[in-house]
Each structure stands twice: as C-alpha cells, then as structure tokens.
Amino acid sequence: MKPRFVGRLSLADAVTASNAALGFLAVAVATANPELAARLILLAAVADGLDGVLARHVGSSAAGPYLDSLADVASFSVAPAMLVVAVVREAWGADALRVAVALAGGALFVAMAIVRLGLYTAYDTDDDVTEGVPTTLASVIMSAGVLAGFTDPFVLVVLTFVLAGLMVSTVTYPDLLARDAVIMGIVHSLAVLVPDFRGRAFPYALLTLGLAYLVLSPQFYWRTTDGKTAQTTEGKRS
Template identity: 60%
Template sequence: MATRPRFVAALSLADGVTAANAALGFLAAALAPISPALAARFVLLAAVADGLDGVLAGRVGATPVGEFLDSLADVASFCVAPALLVFSVVRLEWGVAPSSLVGALALAVAALFVVSGVVRLGLYTAYDVERGHTEGVQTTLAATVLAAGLLAGIETPTLLLGATAVFAGLMVAPVTYPDLRVRDALVMGVVQAGAIVVPDVLFGVFPRLLLACALAYLLFAPWSYPAGDEGKRT
C-alpha cells in the first residue's frame, strides 16, 4: 500500500515558504564569490520570504515543525550567506587569499558571525518563539543591514568586516528587541522589494532607505519601539 511522504501532511503553506527561504540562502551563498551584489539581493529576497512565512502562519495556520524549519532556514540565509558575502567582498576588493594573515582574519570574523547566529537562533527557538520579543539582534536584521549596505554602495572591506564583527557580538548580547509588527514588516517588505528589483534606480534610493530603516530599528527599537504580542509564528 503506497503511503505519502510524511512532509505532505506535516507541512503548511507557511512551511513551504520557509523552505524556499533556505533555497534562497543557498543561492546567495553560491553567488557570493561570483557577484556579491546579486548575492545581496538574494539575501534580501530570503528576508522577504522570512517575513512572509510568519504572516502566512498567522493567517492560514502554523504547524509544530514550523518554528524549527524557520531557524534552520535562517542559518543558511542569514548566517552562512551574509558571512560568505562579506568574505567574498574582502577577497575581491583586497585580492587576498584565505591563507594570508588578512584572509585568515576575515575568515575568522565570518566564522564568528555564523557561530553567533547559530547560537542566537537556537536560543530563539528554545525560549522566544511567540513571546513578541527576543534577546539579541535578529539574524535577519544583521543580514539585511550587511546586504542593504553593500547594495547602497558600502563596499569598503574594513567597514564590512567591522560591522560583521559587531553583529557577531550583538546577536548574543543581552538586549531585548520587540518583534517587528506585521504592519511594519509589510512596509519594510515593499522597500526590500524595491531594493531587490531596482537597486540602482534614483541613485540607489531603495537600498539606502532600507538601510536607514534597518539601522533605525537596530539603534532605537529596544527603547522606543512599542512592544506587542505578534510573535513571529502567531
């Protein structure tokens, strides 16, 4: 008697979007050494998918597996992909080999970013799902700032490496961030779409606006953003 694969009944539409997020993260990582700008656009597209799966989970229902899939996909899209993106820019701009001192330092910073992101996602899945807030900078936010910054013309390796190192610390820092409300996430999604589809229009207005919004949330959300109860998977 033929049986369906277990995932057919276990996964929802939101989970399918989460799985697509992981695929986009892989594409970003694969493209990073070839075209950092294109890879950055895929990171932002993965961020759109990451927001969309939460909206869908709230509208059509979530599954017990969703929160685990979400964090696994985020490892690919917002830990590994941005780390490779920054490392690739360093290699392309400075022409350094991974075996050189500078290359090894850049590789170490990228690896530290991945480690901090993985730890942060594990803690989030264990303690913060559906709470409406989380401790430490979100991996999605860190990846968005790095990708939007690159598309906005910030290609200085020293600055990108410094930002990556800072985010590695902020992702595990004891600072509470309220979850982005659905309404605000949708607005951000529109700006992200512009940064993905037409990153160069009007002197890069969409990546610059996205970077400004992301930095504003990064700097002010712990103290001034209104807390809510819209946990990512509620």
C-alpha cells in the same frame, strides 16, 4: 509512495524551505556576483516574513519553528558571512592576513547566529520581544549595505564582528508593529526588485531603516504601558 512531508507540512513551511534554498543560491553566487547574492539574501528575508503571515492566517505545523531556524542558518548566518568574505577577497585577495581576519569574522558570525537561533527557538518564540539582534536584521543590514555600495572591506569586517556580538547580547528588541512591518516590507521588496533606481535609493532607505531599528528600537520603539509592543507583526516565527 508519497514523500514523508506530504500531509504534514503547511504552505508556510514550504515558504520556509524556499528561504533556505535562496540562502544556498546566495552562497553559490557570492564570489561571482556579490550584489546578486545580497539581493537573494534580502529576498530570503521577504520569504522569512511571509511564512510568519501564512502561519498566522493559514496555519503551520509542529515542525514549523524548527524548520524556520534551520532555514535561517542557511540564509541569515552562512550566506551573509560568505557575502562579506567574497567582497573582502575581491579587495584583499593578495593579503593573506587580512583575508584570514575576514574569515575569522565570518566564522564567528555563523557561530553566533546559530547560537542565537537556538536560544530564540527555545525561549523567545511566544514573546513579542527578543534578546539580541535578530539574525534577519543583521543580514538585512549587511546585504543592504553591499547593495547601497558600501563595500569598504574594513568596514564590512568590523560590522561582521559587531553584529556577531550583538546577536548574543542581552539587549532587548521588540517586534515590529504591523504598520511598520508593511512599510519595511515595501522598501525591502523594492530594494530587491529595483536596486539601481535613482542612485540606489531603496537599498539606502532599507539600510537606514535597518540601522535605525538596530540602534534606537531597544529604547525608543513604541510600547504599551506594560513595556511590551502593541499590534506586533502577526505569525512570528523568527
């Protein structure tokens, strides 16, 4: 007897499932090796982009959008929250009150990420803009920051609360143009593969690009005259 998914799921869906698996691995190793956890989250983000490209060019399934949001819960809500908690516990392990605040921030981040993913699946999947900071972007900023060496626990906790609020804000974020997605993907992949190259140059670059998009894109990113992005990334799924 064949598994139920045989013949029903696409190659893009298989990549989506690998995204979720990477999220689990990031959670599993976060307390022992935060930098490895950060690299796994960034690798999950690569898979998240790849499944959209495959969905566009090879085809997806009716389950694809739902699988995508479910996978993102593991990789871009639970995993980055656990990454921050792991870094904070390493620094503040004896301070129960501060660790409790970090845990509260992580719990809020997970809750807001799940709310945003649900709203996205319901309302934004067919648009070239979305309301609220994408969960993938929030996770990339947090993970690239850890890889770049920005592990001050206070900064990470504040960032967790700020990103949690921005994910459910009404700020509109446009999809990346295809040419910019390629540049971002190259820097992203190099940050995963060679994070220590030339003083962590690629994690720094990825963090800079992520923060620039977070702050500037709602007002200054390229748009057509009707207010929408042109030539956005293909195969949008998350």
